[in-house]
Amino acid sequence: MTRLRGTILAAAVPLLLISACAQTAGNSAAASPDARDSSAAPYPQGLVLRVESFGGFVPPEHNLGRLPAVSIYADGRMISEGPTTAIYPGPALPNLLEQMLTPEMVQDLVKKGQEAGVRNGADFGSPNIADAPSTRVVAGDQSVSVVALSEAQASDPNLTTAQRTARNKLAAYVKTLESLSGAPGVAAPVAYVPDSVAALVRSYVDPQGEEPKSPEIAWPGPTLPGPEMNPGLGIGCVDVTGPATAKVLTSAKTATTSTPWTAGGAKWSITFRPLLPEEKSCAALKGVR
Structure with a gap:
């Protein structure tokens, strides 16, 4: 978002930006804030706000499969990671x-993001x-990537x-976005069901x-291992789409991160990476740092 001058322009730009994203997507939001009607038109896919991490000393599959902590779209839909069992x-x-x-x-959060320093080229x-x-923060059409923001x-x-x-201001803003799930005015959470999975x-x-060993599960999806992702990683990727998505998700619900999946005699x-609304295939994950 370009640098704003004047309080009127500062208030107007987020609204215009969000409206433009929704018009570009060409769809309207679901009527109910608590549940998605599968018969309704798809959600608009204009990304407005995001917090995600990348890089660091982690296994390659962790980086490739890493999900943003928070993603907020032009229609007001927020997708975030919920609590997990330890x-x-x-x-x-x-x-x-x-x-x-x-x-x-959403408008207020975009404005506060700018105030917190989310501007292209900001020095952290x-x-x-x-x-x-590193932590990448997106607010409107502006983004920043900050090394070791919390470390x-x-x-x-x-x-x-x-x-x-600048780091303290941005870290406080990130904390605000990551704490939205229980904030007043935010609809109760439901499980995010992806249209496709990488x-x-x-x-x-x-x-x-x-001990105990995770039992084997027969793979119900497309042929494994799929095309190799980034060269030299030894990691393939398979697009799970259409009717196969429900079958794979059903099997994966009973699996663990250590489950051996059997297919083709091997x-x-x-690592399951549900694709977000703007992501269409494994190609969206290529080049992830």
């Missing part, structure tokens, strides 16, 4: 929740810390006073010493 191995499917925000809330510095993830020390010598102040596939390696490990 057990190992964890469930195969992430706990994604869908809620609705009012247009006024580079702290003296290795292997930390950097307040006294980091590589950061100026202005950079520390299955990130790699050869199964028996986790030595793990065993596979699968």
